[in-house]
Amino acid sequence: DTGVSQNPRHKITKRGQNVTFRCDPISEHNRLYWYRQTLGQGPEFLTYFQNEAQLEKSRLLSDRFSAERPKGSFSTLEIQRTEQGDSAMYLCASRPGQGANEQFFGPGTRLTVL
């Protein structure tokens, strides 16, 4: 257990539905990252926050995706109008603001879009 938690662990939804995932980082970590991982691939960067500010979005993050981190604590990732291609593992990671970029990952949320 890294101290980063994610909920739910699994989500099955029908195409067109909206889903929301939650990440609770290690409490003293001010940087939070979201990644997506498909079968046979390494994690791919989606977006990151420094405290409550969303500072960067990958081109993988389409307009149907939105992420928030109110008050710089937990973060949510919402996918609207899900598509089958959104099926993947969504990973959250956190790190302290200073020093080396050692990131601690949560267990992930596995999304299946039917």
Added chain:
Amino acid sequence: DAKTTQPTSMDCAEGRAANLPCNHSTISGNEYVYWYRQIHSQGPQYIIHGLKNNETNEMASLIITEDRKSSTLILPHATLRDTAVYYCSWGGPQGNLIFGKGTKLSVKP
């Protein structure tokens, strides 16, 4: 494409050293190399990181070439529980990690 290159798979006998290579020829001079591993259906687990010098911790050793274009992760005495996918990665411009497809290490009795 600025990613890492690793063998798709490797086998190792239990109790022997596992040496996992990685090519990261496009890494910039001030970026660390990070190694993670992932057991099926879990999040990646941090192993070790380094910049220029070789590093060792309780899990593994990391050897980085002088030109920093490649590195090798060494598990000195592999156990069955070390069977996993091993990723080398390095930091992107926003502090995000850049991963390749990883090496599937199978430790056999």
